[in-house]
Amino acid sequence: MDEIKYKTKRVVNVLIIDDHKMIRDGLKVMLASLNKYAQFKLYQAENGEDGLIKINRKGFDLVIMDYQMPCMSGADIIYRILRFKPEMKILGLSNYDEIPYIQSMMDAGAKGFVLKNIEPAEMLNAIKTILGGGIYYCSEVAVKLFNFADDKNAKVVQCNKILTNREIEVLRMIAMEMTNDEIAQKLFVAKRTIDTHRQNLINKLHVKNTAGLVMAALKLSLL
Amino acid sequence: MDEIKYKTKRVVNVLIIDDHKMIRDGLKVMLASLNKYAQFKLYQAENGEDGLIKINRKGFDLVIMDYQMPCMSGADIIYRILRFKPEMKILGLSNYDEIPYIQSMMDAGAKGFVLKNIEPAEMLNAIKTILGGGIYYCSEVAVKLFNFADDKNAKVVQCNKILTNREIEVLRMIAMEMTNDEIAQKLFVAKRTIDTHRQNLINKLHVKNTAGLVMAALKLSLL
DNA sequence: TTTTTATTAAGTATAAACACGTATATTTTT
DNA sequence: AAAAATATACGTGTTTATACTTAATAAAAA
Numbered sequence: 001m002d003e004i005k006y007k008t009k010r011v012v013n014v015l016i017i018d019d020h021k022m023i024r025d026g027l028k029v030m031l032a033s034l035n036k037y038a039q040f041k042l043y044q045a046e047n048g049e050d051g052l053i054k055i056n057r058k059g060f061d062l063v064i065m066d067y068q069m070p071c072m073s074g075a076d077i078i079y080r081i082l083r084f085k086p087e088m089k090i091l092g093l094s095n096y097d098e099i100p101y102i103q104s105m106m107d108a109g110a111k112g113f114v115l116k117n118i119e120p121a122e123m124l125n126a127i128k129t130i131l132g133g134g135i136y137y138c139s140e141v142a143v144k145l146f147n148f149a150d151d152k153n154a155k156v157v158q159c160n161k162i163l164t165n166r167e168i169e170v171l172r173m174i175a176m177e178m179t180n181d182e183i184a185q186k187l188f189v190a191k192r193t194i195d196t197h198r199q200n201l202i203n204k205l206h207v208k209n210t211a212g213l214v215m216a217a218l219k220l221s222l223l
Numbered sequence: 224m225d226e227i228k229y230k231t232k233r234v235v236n237v238l239i240i241d242d243h244k245m246i247r248d249g250l251k252v253m254l255a256s257l258n259k260y261a262q263f264k265l266y267q268a269e270n271g272e273d274g275l276i277k278i279n280r281k282g283f284d285l286v287i288m289d290y291q292m293p294c295m296s297g298a299d300i301i302y303r304i305l306r307f308k309p310e311m312k313i314l315g316l317s318n319y320d321e322i323p324y325i326q327s328m329m330d331a332g333a334k335g336f337v338l339k340n341i342e343p344a345e346m347l348n349a350i351k352t353i354l355g356g357g358i359y360y361c362s363e364v365a366v367k368l369f370n371f372a373d374d375k376n377a378k379v380v381q382c383n384k385i386l387t388n389r390e391i392e393v394l395r396m397i398a399m400e401m402t403n404d405e406i407a408q409k410l411f412v413a414k415r416t417i418d419t420h421r422q423n424l425i426n427k428l429h430v431k432n433t434a435g436l437v438m439a440a441l442k443l444s445l446l
Numbered sequence: 447t448t449t450t451t452a453t454t455a456a457g458t459a460t461a462a463a464c465a466c467g468t469a470t471a472t473t474t475t476t
Numbered sequence: 477a478a479a480a481a482t483a484t485a486c487g488t489g490t491t492t493a494t495a496c497t498t499a500a501t502a503a504a505a506a
Contacts (some may be wrong), residue, residue, distance in 0.1 A: 020340050025252035026245030108451085117243050130237040164452060179492065193454050201493070208400040210493075214437040215398065389483060404463065415486055422465070432492085433463075 003009060010038045012131065017044075017051035017077070017196045018093070019067035023116070027064060043157070048077040055081055055088070061131060063090045067105060069218045076107035102137075112136035171198040175214045235354065236281070238266045240274035240288035240300065241316070246339070250287060257347045271300040278304055278311070285354060286313045290328055309377035312353050325360075335359035386427060393420040398437045 015165040024044050043060070045051035055063065063081065074092060081088055083096030092105040092113040102113050111130045115135075127169065129136040136158065158212050163171065173183045180194040187194070202208070205216040227269040235256065247267050254263040268274035278365070286304065290297030295317060298424065304311055305427040315328040325336050334353045337346065337360075352359040355391045371378050386394065410417070425431070428439040 020249075021342075022246055022249030022253065022339055025249040026243075026247070029248035029252065030245065060244050116245055119244075139470075164451065175432040176436060177438075179432070180491085189453085190455055192456055195493080197453090199496090202494080208494090209400050209402070210433040211437045212400040214434045215400075218441060352495055387482060404462080412483090416484055418463080419485075421463075425464080431464095446480085 001037055011041055012038045012127075013041045013060045013064060014062045014064060015043045015045060015049065015051060015054060015060045017046075017063065021046070023066065023093075024027050030120050030123055032128075037124055037128070048080070051077065052080055061089065062127065063088060064093055066092065067092060067094045070216060075105050075108040078105060078110055081103065082109045091126060091136075120216070163201070167197055167201055167204070171195060171201055171213060171217050172202075173218045174198065174210065206218050226338065227263045233261045233286060234263045235264065235350075236264045236283045237285045237287060238268060238274060238277060238283045242289070244267050244269070246289065246316075247377070253343050253346055256343050257350075260347055263382055272286065273304070274300065275303055278308060284312065285350065287316060288313065292316060298328050301328060301333055303424065314349060314353055314359070328429040338377045357364065386424070388426055389428070389432060390420055391438045393417060394424055394436060394440050395423075398440045 011100050016025050016027050018027075022176070024046075028042055031042060034040065043054060043058070051065065052056075065074060066076065074094075078090055078092075081090065088214060089111055090110045090112075092102070092110040093223075094102075094113070098196050105113060111128050112177055115213055126136040135159070169187070170183060173186070178186070180198060181191050184191040184194045205213065207216050239250050241247050241250075247269075251265055254265060257263065261441070264352075266277060266281070268277050274286070274288065288297060288300065297317075301315075302311055304313065313333045314332040315325070316339060316437075318335070328336060335349050335358055337349050349359040381407075392410070393406060397407065401409070403421060404414050407414040407417045421436075424436055424439075428436065430439055432438055
């Protein structure tokens with residue numbers, strides 16, 4: 001579909017979805033510096049809804065978006081974009097290089113994932129790959145994914161299963177320094193129920209204890 | 224010292240210290256958009272050491288810096304800048320609007336603090352205020368500071384005490400899901416010592432438990 | 447309709463964290 | 477030199493979390 005001719009200066013329409021203007025401007029500068037490869041025409045949206053409206057109105061070649069967004073998570077936005085633009089090429093962007101985080105975006109259908117401190121050269125690589133129909137992980141991420149899939153094959157399946165609503169609710173409360181007892185009272189259930197939720201969270205997120213739960217919640221941008 | 228004449232188009236030499244190129248570029252765009260007020264000449268450094276060298280070589284009117292930096296914390300860099308440039312005006316920058324975070328930078332001698340999603344207009348306000356010799360907190364931060372100082376007056380003093388190196392070391396390990404026992408072994412001290420450190424951390428950071436410690440560590444950008 | 451998933455709950459036991467004391471040698475600050 | 481802060485350490489006791497298990501019910505998916 002989108003065959004690239006490297007010798008032709010092609011126009012690439014890019015939509016950047018990010019709530020921080022600073023990041024959007026930064027990306028703008030970076031993409032402008034890649035003008036030897038293509039002429040990037042940039043469009044911006046500062047949240048998921050805005051992005052969806054713009055995608056609906058205009059055909060973009062590439063969407064670059066942050067995971068951390070108010071209201072909707074990055075993965076949710078991807079699901080909604082792909083519902084009516086199944087061929088849309090989406091590049092995820094994040095500060096954190098953690099597995100559940102990336103998993104959820106890739107599972108949703110993102111074509112690649114890079115960290116925000118990416119160098120222009122690698123960004124060009126990522127964009128080329130994705131526009132060419134491929135999938136791109138930035139190197140640090142690729143390493144982590146590899147290590148993860150390696151020795152914990154069985155558990156990855158479990159990790160793909162997204163947390164249930166109740167679990168997310170409990171996880172948030174845990175991160176808010178509440179004890180199982182307090183959470184139970186707030187949710188009108190038995191303390192043992194929260195014990196179970198907590199245990200299941202630990203298993204699903206492959207962490208060892210409360211500290212790990214909080215870190216995972218953060219990387220899943222639930223906080 | 225630095226009297227501002229609002230009618231003269233003044234040249235303001237700004238040094239941006241941030242490890243993310245994207246943020247530096249974003250700031251660049253934002254400051255360029257404020258050219259009605261002054262002509263900003265921008266210089267960049269991508270870490271604390273680099274910044275210190277540049278400050279040593281050239282006199283800047285303003286330093287804008289991120290708290291989250293590899294190796295040295297923002298507060299540490301501020302201390303070192305002010306050691307040989309006590310009059311330097313420093314504006315802190317961050318993603319998180321939390322108290323211990325801001326406290327440590329302000330205590331170190333920053334003249335103001337804004338969040339990264341600041342609007343250009345407010346940024347101009349901040350810069351004007353600081354160059355004029357004042358202190359600027361962005362509005363969300365100011366509210367938080369006020370609430371905090373209000374009902375927890377006694378505790379603020381304690382909070383001002385920055386964490387010791389050892390405590391930071393322990394806090395990082397806690398966030399890495401290590402138990403007190405494991406930390407003790409790694410540091411070649413008794414488990415009871417780590418118990419104490421953990422307790423002191425809880426008291427200093429005004430949190431209730433492990434979850435709170437991890438959140439605090441995150442907001443202090445120790446992770 | 448059968449099967450899976452989500453949510454709830456509990457038994458039993460151990461491990462870890464939390465809270466409040468005290469204490470001492472060392473370093474830093476005043 | 478005196479005072480304060482730091483890093484270290486231990487005692488005692490209570491509260492929470494962790495680990496492994498089973499299981500009932502309702503809702504959703506196959």
